[in-house]
Amino acid sequence: MTHGTRSHGPVADGRHAVVVGGGLAGITTALALADAGVRVTLLEGRPRLGGLAFSFQRGELTIDNGQHVYLRCCTAYRWFLDRIEGAELAPLQDRLDVPVLDVARPEGRRLGRLRRDALPVPLHLGRSLATYPHLSLADRAKVGRAALALKGLDLADPALDTQDFGSWLAAHGQSARAVEALWDLVGVATLNAVASDASLGLAAMVFKTGLLSDPGAADIGWARVPLGELHDRLARKALDSAGVRTEVRTRVTAVSHDVNGRWRVEVPGETLEADAVVLAVPQREAHELLPEGALDAPERLLQIGTAPILNVHVVYDRKVLARPFFTALGSPVQWVFDRTEASGLRAGQYLAVSQSAAQDEIDEPVAALRERYLPELERLLPPARGAEVKDFFVTRERTATFAPTPGVGRLRPGARTKASGLYLAGAWTATGWPATMESAVRSGVSAADAVLGALGRPRPRHLFEFEEAA
Ligand SMILES: Cc1cc2nc3c(=O)[nH]c(=O)nc-3n(C[C@H](O)[C@H](O)[C@H](O)COP(=O)(O)OP(=O)(O)OC[C@H]3O[C@@H](n4cnc5c(N)ncnc54)[C@H](O)[C@@H]3O)c2cc1C
Numbered sequence: 252m253t254h255g256t257r258s259h260g261p262v263a264d265g266r267h268a269v270v271v272g273g274g275l276a277g278i279t280t281a282l283a284l285a286d287a288g289v290r291v292t293l294l295e296g297r298p299r300l301g302g303l304a305f306s307f308q309r310g311e312l313t314i315d316n317g318q319h320v321y322l323r324c325c326t327a328y329r330w331f332l333d334r335i336e337g338a339e340l341a342p343l344q345d346r347l348d349v350p351v352l353d354v355a356r357p358e359g360r361r362l363g364r365l366r367r368d369a370l371p372v373p374l375h376l377g378r379s380l381a382t383y384p385h386l387s388l389a390d391r392a393k394v395g396r397a398a399l400a401l402k403g404l405d406l407a408d409p410a411l412d413t414q415d416f417g418s419w420l421a422a423h424g425q426s427a428r429a430v431e432a433l434w435d436l437v438g439v440a441t442l443n444a445v446a447s448d449a450s451l452g453l454a455a456m457v458f459k460t461g462l463l464s465d466p467g468a469a470d471i472g473w474a475r476v477p478l479g480e481l482h483d484r485l486a487r488k489a490l491d492s493a494g495v496r497t498e499v500r501t502r503v504t505a506v507s508h509d510v511n512g513r514w515r516v517e518v519p520g521e522t523l524e525a526d527a528v529v530l531a532v533p534q535r536e537a538h539e540l541l542p543e544g545a546l547d548a549p550e551r552l553l554q555i556g557t558a559p560i561l562n563v564h565v566v567y568d569r570k571v572l573a574r575p576f577f578t579a580l581g582s583p584v585q586w587v588f589d590r591t592e593a594s595g596l597r598a599g600q601y602l603a604v605s606q607s608a609a610q611d612e613i614d615e616p617v618a619a620l621r622e623r624y625l626p627e628l629e630r631l632l633p634p635a636r637g638a639e640v641k642d643f644f645v646t647r648e649r650t651a652t653f654a655p656t657p658g659v660g661r662l663r664p665g666a667r668t669k670a671s672g673l674y675l676a677g678a679w680t681a682t683g684w685p686a687t688m689e690s691a692v693r694s695g696v697s698a699a700d701a702v703l704g705a706l707g708r709p710r711p712r713h714l715f716e717f718e719e720a721a
Contacts, residue, residue, distance in 0.1 A: 266290060266706050269516045269525040271503045271540070274302020275688050276676040277531030278486045279331060279695025280702075285493035286711045287703050292523060293495050294516070296502035300490075301482030303651065304688060309644070312594040313477040316646050317562045318586065318605040320440075324460050324468035325689035327696060335485040343472035350574055351436065353385050354630050355581020361385070365436075367466055373398060375466040385432040385580055390425075394433055397423040402463045404455045406683070412660035416454035417447030432580055437461070440578075440586060442685050443558045443607045443652040450657045453685050473576075476593055506530070506540050506673070514672055527702045531676040531695065533650065545670040551662045555679055556654030559647065561609035563624045564590075566642035568599045571628075571635040584627050599641060602628070613647055620645055652686030653679040666697040672705065674698045 266289050270281045273295030281293040299305060306313050321328050323343050332338040349365040363384045367375040373395075380391055400423055404411060416438065420430055434446055441457045442449045461469040474481055490497050498518075505517040506528055516523040530537045538552040546552070576588040586605045594601050604624060606612060612620065621643050629635045653659065663681040666674050676698035677691065684690035696714060703710055 266526045266708075267292070267524065268527040268529065268702055268706075269294065269514070269523050270529045270531055270676075271506070271516065272302065272531035272533075272536075272677070273297075273300040273497070273499065274531060274677070275304065275328075275331065275482065275691035276678060276680075276695040276698070277302070277529070278482070278490065279327075279692045280529045280531055280676050280698045281490055281495045281497075282334060282493055283696060283699030283711070283714050284702060285490070285495045286714060287699070287708050289527075289702070289706065289708065291493075291495045292525075293490060293497045294501045294503055294518060294523075295497070295499045298500050299479065299483045300486050300497070300499065301479060302691075303648065304478045304482050306477035306479030306483070309642075312566075312596055312601065313479070314564060314594060314646070315474075315478045315562075315590070315603070317560050317648055317651065318473070318588045318590075318603045319478060319688065320471050320473045321688055322461050322468060323470040323472070324464060325472075325687070327692040328687075328689045329472075331688075331692045332481070335481065335489040337481040337485045340476045340481060340485075341472055341474040344470045346467070347469045347471065349471070350577040351385060351432075351580060352577050352631055353432075353580040360631075367469070369466065372463055372466055373402070376462060383433075386429060390429045393424045393426070394429055397425055398458070398463060401455055401458050404451075404459070406452065406456055406459065409452075409660065411452035411455055412450050413657055414451040415447055415657045416449040416451045417445070419451050419454075420446055436578060436580070439607045440605075441687070442655045443560060444655050445608055448608070449655050450659055452660055453655045456683060457685060473588070474593065503540065507542055508670065508672075512672075525672075527672045527674065527705060529674045529676055529698045529702065531698065533677060534653065534679045537675060537677065541668070542670060542673070545668040545673055546664060547669065552664070555659060555662045556656060557650040558607075558652050558654040559609045559613040559649045560651035561606040561612050561620075561648075562646045563604040563606065563620060564601065564642070564644050564646065565604070565625070565628065565640060566596065566599060566601045567635060568639040568641055569634070570600045571632045571638050572600065572602060577631075579631055582627050582631060583623060584631060587628075587631075604628070607651075613649055617643070617645055655685050666694065666701045674701050 268284050268289050268291050270277045270293045281291045285291045304319050306315050347367040351363045353361045366379040501518045507515050509515050514525045514528045534552040534555050572589055578586045588603045590603045591601045665681045676694040678686040680694045682690045682693040
């Protein structure tokens with residue numbers, strides 16, 4: 252048990268909330284409730300906090316299970332970084348600038364950039380689009396028109412979720428090349444699905460918020476330290492000083508209502524009593540733990556599909572990439588990040604290749620992936636041709652995100668259940684966002700808000716500041 256000094260909230264009254272799951276959703280819920288003066292216990296089955304965004308040791312190196320990025324428009328995740336005092340360790344670019352390397356042209360490799368300038372939306376992307384070499388002139392004009400049509404879509408219209416983004420793009424004159432070189436380039440990384448597999452509602456949400464809201468909305472941020480430094484060490488420090496009792500290696504096996512109207516949370520060797528319980532676990536685990544009658548159609552949780560992300564990790568004996576990251580066209584390689592400094596590598600360079608929507612590759616043996624990706628990296632990065640590969644390994648996250656398929660919107664429940672005092676959180680709940688760190692934090696805030704309402708406690712203002720920043 253850990254009790255620290257309370258820095259954000261009033262002293263806790265007798266009310267006790269148990270948060271199950273120490274991913275970003277659960278950490279957020281716990282911090283928010285503790286800041287509002289509720290006594291909180293956070294229970295996590297694994298030996299660390301951070302859920303799907305974590306680090307592990309491989310010899311001397313600290314490796315992330317998968318490259319994570321966020322955008323300036325992710326106001327809730329940015330609030331979270333501030334709250335755990337980690338914002339400086341995961342800074343944003345000053346201005347969106349994505350190097351896009353095309354290696355499929357007969358005339359050889361060609362580098363393009365997706366950049367923004369200081370003009371108002373949508374002109375902030377106009378110059379970059381006008382000079383983007385990976386699209387024909389005709390395609391550039393059509394992309395501009397489709398972007399304007401996208402901007403006009405009403406995100407509150409539930410019909411958007413019944414259509415797929417690929418068909419919408421085709422109906423708006425987008426060629427296969429425009430989909431590959433622009434829409435999927437951004438969409439696959441943010442939605443974890445190609446356009447034809449993605450809900451128009453979620454895709455419109457991503458493109459409207461990221462590219463068509465505020466000029467700086469799509470500026471990219473990423474951790475310059477291992478993810479575990481943020482989501483485990485700093486999060487744990489913040490939870491401790493907020494007075495949260497945090498228990499790792501503590502898997503919840505059952506949640507039930509007792510006769511006095513309180514909740515009983517079972518973990519091996521202990522039963523905790525609580526006034527409120529928040530299940531901040533993945534949808535399948537939530538389904539297992541939900542008591543009978545807590546949701547009208549609990550089977551919907553099991554109908555939410557999942558989608559994999561594969562990361563290929565390569566350590567070279569020398570520097571082969573001069574930029575912090577780039578993305579590729581005409582190659583199976585999607586996004587490549589330089590993780591040398593973050594991992595603690597002292598000599599050579601460590602690149603993480605992030606492969607979203609990796610259904611076809613997620614179960615491939617390491618040898619087959621090595622045979623595919625090393626030559627591809629040599630094609631993209633000429634200095635890699637003479638370099639020695641010191642280490643090659645992969646990390647596989649089979650259930651990295653929920654699948655953002657058309658129709659998924661009606662399957663995602665909100666924070667409240669029909670059982671009073673029992674709430675849901677998680678990137679998969681109804682936040683309007685795809686499965687991202689932003690969605691996880693937003694869900695945690697919503698769940699905390701619902702608990703505070705039920706316990707009759709005021710919402711701490713600072714908790715909702717990100718809504719104003721949006
Ligand atoms: C490889 C990869 C790359 C990604 N890239 C990005 C990216 O670039 N940008 C981005 O924004 N997002 C990205 N994501 C998605 C992002 O990581 C997730 O959306 C987010 O971390 C989910 O947080 P969560 O708290 O909702 O769920 P989880 O992280 O799944 O947390 C749930 C927690 O509950 C625990 N738990 C489950 N059952 C129990 C139980 N019975 N008792 C106790 N504890 C339990 C689990 O151990 C887990 O820690 C990526 C994900 C992966 C895997």
